Amino acid sequence: xxxxxxxxxxxxxxxxxxxxxxxxxxxxxxxxxxxxxxxxxxxxxxxxxxxxxxxxxxxxxxxxxxxxxxxxxxxxxxxxxxxxxxxxxxxxxxxxxxxxxxxxxxxxxxxxxxxxxxxxxxxxxxxxxxxxxxxxxxxxxxxxxxxxxxxxxxxxxxxxxxxxxxxxxxxxxx
Amino acid sequence: xxxxxxxxxxxxxxxxxxxxxxxxxxxxxxxxxxxxxxxxxxxxxxxxxxxxxxxxxxxxxxxxxxxxxxxxxxxxxxxxxxxxxxxxxxxxxxxxxxxxxxxxxxxxxxxxxxxxxxxxxxxxxxxxxxxxxxxxxxxxxxxxxxxxxxxxxxxxxxxxxxxxxxxxxxxxxx
Numbered sequence: 632x633x634x635x636x637x638x639x640x641x642x643x644x645x646x647x648x649x650x651x652x653x654x655x656x657x658x659x660x661x662x663x664x665x666x667x668x669x670x671x672x673x674x675x676x677x678x679x680x681x682x683x684x685x686x687x688x689x690x691x692x693x694x695x696x697x698x699x700x701x702x703x704x705x706x707x708x709x710x711x712x713x714x715x716x717x718x719x720x721x722x723x724x725x726x727x728x729x730x731x732x733x734x735x736x737x738x739x740x741x742x743x744x745x746x747x748x749x750x751x752x753x754x755x756x757x758x759x760x761x762x763x764x765x766x767x768x769x770x771x772x773x774x775x776x777x778x779x780x781x782x783x784x785x786x787x788x789x790x791x792x793x794x795x796x797x798x799x800x801x802x803x804x805x
Numbered sequence: 806x807x808x809x810x811x812x813x814x815x816x817x818x819x820x821x822x823x824x825x826x827x828x829x830x831x832x833x834x835x836x837x838x839x840x841x842x843x844x845x846x847x848x849x850x851x852x853x854x855x856x857x858x859x860x861x862x863x864x865x866x867x868x869x870x871x872x873x874x875x876x877x878x879x880x881x882x883x884x885x886x887x888x889x890x891x892x893x894x895x896x897x898x899x900x901x902x903x904x905x906x907x908x909x910x911x912x913x914x915x916x917x918x919x920x921x922x923x924x925x926x927x928x929x930x931x932x933x934x935x936x937x938x939x940x941x942x943x944x945x946x947x948x949x950x951x952x953x954x955x956x957x958x959x960x961x962x963x964x965x966x967x968x969x970x971x972x973x974x975x976x977x978x979x
Contacts, residue, residue, distance in 0.1 A: 659893075663878055664885035687871060697861060697874045704837055704875030705882065711838035719833075 632669075633762030634677045635748070637770050645748045646677065648759045659698075666702055670709040682710035683769035685761075686719040718769050725761070728768035740764050806843075807936030808851045809922070811944050819922045820851065822933045833872075840876055844883040856884035857943035859935075860893040892943050899935070902942035914938050 634646040651669035653662035674682075684706045687699050710717045723733035729743045741760040745753045747767055754760040808820040825843035827836035848856075858881055861874050884891045897907035903917045915934040919927045921941055928934040 658891070660881035660885040660891040663882045667882050667886075697870075700871045700874045701878030704878050707834035708837045708841050708879065711834040712841075717832070717834040 632673050633754075633759065633764075633766045634673070634679065635763065635766040635770060641771065643748060643767050643770050645750060645763060647673075648754050648763055649673075650756060650759055659701075662698075663701060663705060667705045667709065670706055674709050674713055674715070679710075679715055681716045681718055681769065682706060683718045683720055683765050684710075685725070685765055686721045688721075720765060720768050720772075724772075725765050725768040728771055729764045737761070806847050807928075807933065807938075807940045808847070808853065809937065809940040809944060815945065817922060817941050817944050819924060819937060821847075822928050822937055823847075824930065824933055833875075836872075837875060837879060841879045841883065844880055848883050848887055848889070853884075853889055855890045855892055855943065856880060857892045857894055857939050858884075859899070859939055860895045862895075894939060894942050894946075898946075899939050899942040902945055903938045911935070 632651060633648045635643045636646055638644055651666055651673075653665040655662075657665070684703050685699075687696060687703050707717050720728075726735040726740060727733040729735075729747060730739045732739075735743075737757045737760070741753045741757055744750075744760050744764045744767065748763060754763055806825060807822045809817045810820055812818055825840055825847075827839040829836075831839070858877050859873075861870060861877050881891050894902075900909040900914060901907040903909075903921060904913045906913075909917075911931045911934075915927045915931055918924075918934050918938045918941065922937060928937055
């Protein structure tokens, strides 16, 4: 779980970071309950304008994909119950957004998100750094990935980011 | 969705059958919300002693497995939120329970569940028949598949079924 605020000038500030854990000895139903309760607590505490969730593909990691898909489903449900728009980004999009390469490794993502958010120390575990990177990825490309079409009106902050991104695209890159 | 009551003598009675649908044009978050709301309504109306869910495998049907896994996750979550035990059965177990063959086709499952529940006409669509077959499968083998160990004490009805099943095993088969 990573919560960020958008600041002017394509900057972002970390609000909170953490991991929701469930006991691997519990049955799947009770693990999902634990995760859903954790998600509810985060959503109720931080009241996000948008929730970004990693897009999971069935092709990869057959052993863990079911649980990952189910946890992602709970995040989407928690957001939808609160009327909060959901955005999906692929791991490659997230890596590319924060490191410049869609094939960056976990260490690079951690290094870059620590720098981007001006953190005193790298977020641990790597999954927490991934969550922050996903949030920053979404801040930097808010318009494209939102689900649900016209249901999802952009917040003022998102509009500002979209405008900044548009402006950045029109400037020549070094 | 299929709801059955257990009757004495390994018989079962259909209480309700149906399908929860979500508009394929909606985004995933809103489809999951729709399904969760449907599940909540069924659970609150019927107050089941146990919820049986199909065990999904990542190997099969890569195209639909993510959505199926997420819907199954919502069913498990809905049950867990209400303190209702969850049982998982594989499609093969369900087919074997109602037709005698783990490789039966959908038509056989529909034919047999119509006969077992003494229905006037076959449940439609086939997914609804599958749900009833899953419920009957669980009635006929309640003890083995329950998740969560000692959290899940059997209800009196389940104990009766387990005892009946045990007794049936001890009788010679024709």
